[in-house]
Amino acid sequence: MMNWLRAFMAGRNGVDQLGIALVIVALAINFLAQLTRLTFLSFIAFAVLIITIIRALSKNLSKRREENRRFLIIGDKIKGDFDGWKDRRSQSKHYKFFTCPGCKNKLRVPRGKGKIQITCPRCGQRFRGKS
Template identity: 60%
Template structure:
């Protein structure tokens, strides 16, 4: 146990990106076993190699930066998904627009016909059908 600990000191070890890549590799491997699609098997293998490489890597700054970028992408994806679900749950009563000026998302009650929309964030006006 001590030897392993010594060996791993100064190395990146496991992080969230490594865990996520392992999960993807596992899923690819399952699909590969079900379908026999060789490319998926190779991709799963390559991912495992990448995970091992990152675990034993001594370039901590680079690995941490990769992990940080992954975490920020992941939280963006989670936020987009939550917003999408919220929009879906309100889509019966509201119509959603994206402001052409600042890409702000706007919510308008449905059933008002053709309307002029003014973006509260940047003041841009544009037409839409609710």
């Protein structure tokens, strides 16, 4: 990095994970704008880029880090949900998945047992299901 830029960025937020994600979102919206020729999408992409730059130059580090932290938590949750879904899908040949009506726990039962009574191991709720 050039010296003047390093001096300029001292004490500023810079590009964090949320910043990278916002750039990707802006590029995606811009791509969509080109594709659909909807001018207002270009403005939205431009606005997202401006927000990204303002965040990168911001000196309110605690607030920016809190935003980034929340973004990472949401990202982790989405990734976790997606991994769980992928995992269940790969097992779906041999197992059927139920969501407990009591506590929303995900339950796995072997397939091909017909109508069965399922007891949630977490909360003890009983419900019927077809495996």
